[in-house]
Amino acid sequence: MISFPAFxxxxxxxxxxxxxxxxxxxxLLVAAAFGxxxxxxxxxxxRNVYLLPVLxxxxxxxxxxxxGGLGATLLSAVVIGWTYLPPYYSPWIADPxxxxxxxxxxxxxxxxxxxxxxxxxxLRRLKDAHxxxxxxxxxxxxxxxxxxxxxRNDLQSLxxxxxxxxxxAPSPAAQDGLREAAEHARxxxxxxxxxxxxAIHEDDPTLVDSRVFVEGLATELGRTHxxxxxxxxxLTATAESHPLDSERAILVGLVLNECVTNALKYAFPDERPGxxxxxxxxxxADFVLSIDDDGTGTPPEDQTGAPNRAxxxxxxxxxxxxxxxxAQLRGSFSRGPGEDGNGTHAELRFPAAGPGGPRP
Numbered sequence: 303m304i305s306f307p308a309f310x311x312x313x314x315x316x317x318x319x320x321x322x323x324x325x326x327x328x329x330l331l332v333a334a335a336f337g338x339x340x341x342x343x344x345x346x347x348x349r350n351v352y353l354l355p356v357l358x359x360x361x362x363x364x365x366x367x368x369x370g371g372l373g374a375t376l377l378s379a380v381v382i383g384w385t386y387l388p389p390y391y392s393p394w395i396a397d398p399x400x401x402x403x404x405x406x407x408x409x410x411x412x413x414x415x416x417x418x419x420x421x422x423x424x425l426r427r428l429k430d431a432h433x434x435x436x437x438x439x440x441x442x443x444x445x446x447x448x449x450x451x452x453x454r455n456d457l458q459s460l461x462x463x464x465x466x467x468x469x470x471a472p473s474p475a476a477q478d479g480l481r482e483a484a485e486h487a488r489x490x491x492x493x494x495x496x497x498x499x500x501a502i503h504e505d506d507p508t509l510v511d512s513r514v515f516v517e518g519l520a521t522e523l524g525r526t527h528x529x530x531x532x533x534x535x536x537l538t539a540t541a542e543s544h545p546l547d548s549e550r551a552i553l554v555g556l557v558l559n560e561c562v563t564n565a566l567k568y569a570f571p572d573e574r575p576g577x578x579x580x581x582x583x584x585x586x587a588d589f590v591l592s593i594d595d596d597g598t599g600t601p602p603e604d605q606t607g608a609p610n611r612a613x614x615x616x617x618x619x620x621x622x623x624x625x626x627x628x629a630q631l632r633g634s635f636s637r638g639p640g641e642d643g644n645g646t647h648a649e650l651r652f653p654a655a656g657p658g659g660p661r662p
Contacts, residue, residue: 314366363418371415457491494557510551516541534575541582561593569597596645
């Protein structure tokens with residue numbers, strides 16, 4: 303069965319023909335209609351001479367536009383008046399009722415031609431608008447991708463500058479501070495790298511697919527922190543697929559980067575084996591990002607208050623940054639002992655509905 307786009311393409315090619323070709327083809331359609339009327343004379347009612355001519359008008363208007371439909375209407379009216387209405391083969395029509403019927407046929411044929419022409423014009427405008435929208439969407443995707451690439455490159459330059467200044471810093475404290483700042487800039491660059499690549503949502507370039515983003519970022523973190531190509535810590539990530547706007551995705555990525563980096567760096571000293579598990583799900587009206595490890599556990603100064611946990615509030619810089627990013631998401635961040643008191647459980651919880659927007 304022919305598809306609608308193919309049908310419209312056929313109509314477009316037919317209407318693009320020059321007039322000296324369209325008019326003879328219209329005449330052929332009318333002749334075919336009357337030829338079929340003659341062939342089916344024993345089947346069709348004798349008095350109904352307008353059925354097949356109306357079909358020829360419909361086809362001519364569809365294929366060749368308004369001019370084709372009007373031409374088929376006038377030509378059919380001439381053939382009907384000359385051949386089928388008494389006195390035959392005369393320009394006059396004796397019966398006023400038959401003359402009125404022929405006039406009504408001409409009016410209906412003209413109306414059909416105008417309606418089809420208007421419908422096709424509306425379809426053409428809709429097609430042009432859709433093409434313009436597709437071009438705009440493509441340009442927007444390109445601009446967003448270019449912006450993210452430039453942001454990533456600028457952040458990488460900033461990382462290199464901070465590390466260079468750290469080597470020249472006069473005191474160990476200044477060196478450590480500059481290196482920590484470089485690590486945060488590197489984390490932001492890593493997030494923008496993923497946003498500039500495959501994490502963009504297929505329906506809207508301003509949205510991010512949470513599954514691709516979270517799992518891709520976790521994989522990149524595991525590769526970055528691998529030692530000598532082999533590390534006795536298994537990093538796994540599981541995420542549900544939800545649309546997430548880019549602004550919130552950046553914050554989620556920074557929280558994920560901070561928690562996973564801390565786990566890989568400090569939870570498994572002396573090449574101790576273990577696992578780090580990242581999970582991103584939707585729980586009711588909230589999104590929940592959890593990072594669990596079975597390492598040495600969280601020291602009291604890095605624990606935060608959480609439901610069912612009576613722990614001191616964290617005061618370290620990393621904890622304050624995490625809580626600040628959670629606040630920007632209108633959510634909360636908690637960190638404390640894992641299941642059965644082993645390892646560390648970190649959890650970011652924030653509303654699934656974006657600020658001022660509908661629920662995903």
